[in-house]
Amino acid sequence: MKNTLIALAAAGLVSFGAAAQAGDATAGQSAYATCVGCHGAAAEGGVGPKLAGQAAADIVAKLHKYKAGEQMGPMTSMMAPMAAGLSDADMENIAAYVSSL
Numbered sequence: 779m780k781n782t783l784i785a786l787a788a789a790g791l792v793s794f795g796a797a798a799q800a801g802d803a804t805a806g807q808s809a810y811a812t813c814v815g816c817h818g819a820a821a822e823g824g825v826g827p828k829l830a831g832q833a834a835a836d837i838v839a840k841l842h843k844y845k846a847g848e849q850m851g852p853m854t855s856m857m858a859p860m861a862a863g864l865s866d867a868d869m870e871n872i873a874a875y876v877s878s879l
């Protein structure tokens with residue numbers, strides 16, 4: 779009985795861990811297609827800043843701020859409409875893809 783409880787607890791932790799990594803990098807890759815023109819195919823930067831190498835959580839946080847209409851950098855007006863069309867899942871997926879580059 780005790781072992782069963784431990785096994786259940788461990789299984790619960792494992793599934794919690796999987797849920798915490800919400801982003802799907804494969805879905806993110808196709809969603810990122812609209813970003814390539816400004817951020818580069820390898821997210822190396824261009825018109826917009828380099829995104830490669832940034833933590834997924836940071837990218838998601840910034841996208842939320844753009845979507846919320848916060849003034850970020852000097853070119854916020856260029857980026858804000860891009861974020862406005864993204865769902866939370868889109869942001870997680872794109873961040874998972876970009877941070878894997």
Ligand code: HEC
Pocket residue numbers: 809810812813814815816817825826827828829837840841849850851852853854855856857860861864872
């Ligand atoms: C029309 C060009 C353009 C497109 C398309 C575009 N961006 Fe941007 N992006 C920018 C610019 C310019 C900035 C910097 C804006 C500022 O000064 O605040 C930026 C900033 C960002 C930042 C913050 C980077 C940092 O380090 O501060 C993220 C994250 C980002 N973009 C993600 C995306 C994603 C994801 C997409 C596709 C859905 C996308 N962008 C599409 C131009 C673009």
